[in-house]
Amino acid sequence: MSAASLRPSFYSPSGLVPVAAWIMVAALLIPLAVISGMVYCAAVVFIPVVKMRWIASLGLGWVLGSSAARICRLGKVRATLFAVGATGLAVASAYYAAWGMHRALLTAARLGADLQFNQELLRGFLPTEIARWMSWQVQNIGGPGLSGWPLVGVWIIELGAIIYFTRTTFRAAWDERPFCESCDCWTVGPEEVVSLPVSPSDPAWQRVSEIGPDAIRKLQLIEDGNESVSLSVRCCPECERANYLSAAGGGWHANEQGETSYQEITVLRNMAVTRQQIEELRALGDELDEAYHELGQRPADGSLENEPVSYSDSAASSP
Numbered sequence: 452m453s454a455a456s457l458r459p460s461f462y463s464p465s466g467l468v469p470v471a472a473w474i475m476v477a478a479l480l481i482p483l484a485v486i487s488g489m490v491y492c493a494a495v496v497f498i499p500v501v502k503m504r505w506i507a508s509l510g511l512g513w514v515l516g517s518s519a520a521r522i523c524r525l526g527k528v529r530a531t532l533f534a535v536g537a538t539g540l541a542v543a544s545a546y547y548a549a550w551g552m553h554r555a556l557l558t559a560a561r562l563g564a565d566l567q568f569n570q571e572l573l574r575g576f577l578p579t580e581i582a583r584w585m586s587w588q589v590q591n592i593g594g595p596g597l598s599g600w601p602l603v604g605v606w607i608i609e610l611g612a613i614i615y616f617t618r619t620t621f622r623a624a625w626d627e628r629p630f631c632e633s634c635d636c637w638t639v640g641p642e643e644v645v646s647l648p649v650s651p652s653d654p655a656w657q658r659v660s661e662i663g664p665d666a667i668r669k670l671q672l673i674e675d676g677n678e679s680v681s682l683s684v685r686c687c688p689e690c691e692r693a694n695y696l697s698a699a700g701g702g703w704h705a706n707e708q709g710e711t712s713y714q715e716i717t718v719l720r721n722m723a724v725t726r727q728q729i730e731e732l733r734a735l736g737d738e739l740d741e742a743y744h745e746l747g748q749r750p751a752d753g754s755l756e757n758e759p760v761s762y763s764d765s766a767a768s769s770p
């Protein structure tokens with residue numbers, strides 16, 4: 452076998468965006484963002500505590516980020532750029548809607564009057580009206596009791612906070628989940644296969660990404676138990692072909708000043724593996740458990756290879 456054919460493949464998204472996803476963004480995400488923006492504005496206007504702005508920005512960011520990720524997932528979007536764009540559009544719509552409502556809500560709050568759903572309220576959504584309202588506040592006195600550049604600064608910080616919280620929520624919800632193109636569905640997981648007492652910074656991980664999971668037996672076992680790497684899989688629920696292995700691990704590391712900090716490192720991300728390779732990894736975990744059980748402790752030195760276990764023949768072909 453040539454070296455090239457031994458190389459495992461890693462998942463990369465196809466970049467497809469189904470028509471349904473465009474419809475869902477237009478018909479679900481944008482209206483939801485507009486309503487959230489109005490609710491946000493009402494919260495800021497009617498609950499006039501400065502801290503409230505932060506809680507409100509956090510809440511709005513959470514709603515926008517998680518719904519954008521969820522809708523794109525539901526719409527089977529395999530292009531992260533589209534998902535990010537949809538999220539950006541949601542933030543813009545929400546912020547615009549908040550401004551559209553601001554004058555009407557502030558008037559209602561100051562005068563203690565009920566909010567009238569009339570032409571005047573709708574007119575507030577016109578871009579020219581928003582611009583006029585903004586410049587009036589800058590010249591006179593705005594919502595937080597400021598005017599001029601300090602007020603503009605507050606608006607920029609406010610928008611920045613909304614973007615920041617949206618981005619954080621979106622990134623947490625939009626994971627690197629692979630999509631099975633032949634079954635037209637998302638893979639499920641992650642399911643942990645085995646947790647190994649090895650370092651995530653072991654140079655042998657390079658070998659694993661070059662020749663596949665068989666090289667995992669070349670990793671050096673560590674004795675202090677401070678570090679470990681967890682191997683997990685995401686599999687297609689419909690077929691046996693789409694299986695992806697990821698590995699991440701952490702440990703306490705000391706720097707030159709002697710300060711220790713916990714570091715989480717992703718070692719492998721979505722490497723295509725077979726069901727048989729997954730079973731071999733499970734078996735490796737069982738063998739390790741047994742070996743530790745018999746010894747009553749972890750082996751003092753040696754790599755996984757030194758374990759009294761059988762090898763898969765392809766591992767023997769590596770130098």
Ligand SMILES: [Zn+2]
Nearest residue numbers: 631634687690
């Ligand atoms: Zn499948």
